[in-house]
Amino acid sequence: MEKQVEFxxxxxxxxxxxxxxxxxxxxxxxxxxxxxxCKRLGDDLMDYVEFEYWYMRFLNGHMDLDHEWNRDPKSITFDDLxxxxxCIITKKLSFYDR
Known part of the structure; x- marks a missing residue:
């Protein structure tokens, strides 16, 4: 079985x-x-972020197995603003939402 997992x-x-x-x-x-x-293929094969990327890609109907995920443009997050x-965004929020 180990040989098949390595393959x-x-x-x-x-x-x-x-x-x-x-x-x-x-x-x-x-x-x-x-x-x-991870249980089937090992904890060290892929981190959660990459797994989530592929999972969501497949879930949204993008089935290209040859796609290179690290070549996609970097997504902008709230931390990048x-x-x-x-400050403008947080001023518009209520005290509870902040």
């Missing part, structure tokens, strides 16, 4: 196919799917 781990398309399989099970949460994936913009 899967060494092929990115097979690894992504395993994630696709997990994404097809809509009854399971993404975190539970990640834990199942200039301080002036953050």
């Amino acid at each position: 899967l781990r060494n092929n990115p398309q097979y690894v992504r196919s395993c994630i696709l399989y997990e994404a097809l099970d809509t009854q399971t949460s993404i975190f539970s799917s990640y834990k199942s994936f 200039p301080l002036e913009i953050v």
Whole structure:
């Protein structure tokens, strides 16, 4: 069995196919799917962020197994906003929402 797992781990398309399989099970949460994936293929193969990227990509109908996820443009997060913009946004929030 170990030889088969190593074969899967060494092929990115097979690894992504395993994630696709997990994404097809809509009854399971993404975190539970990640834990199942790690249990089968090892904790050191992929971090949660990359797994989530592929899982959500497949869930949204993007099935290209050859896509290179690290070539996508970096997403801008709230932390990337200039301080002036953050101040404008937070002034519009209620005390409770801040």
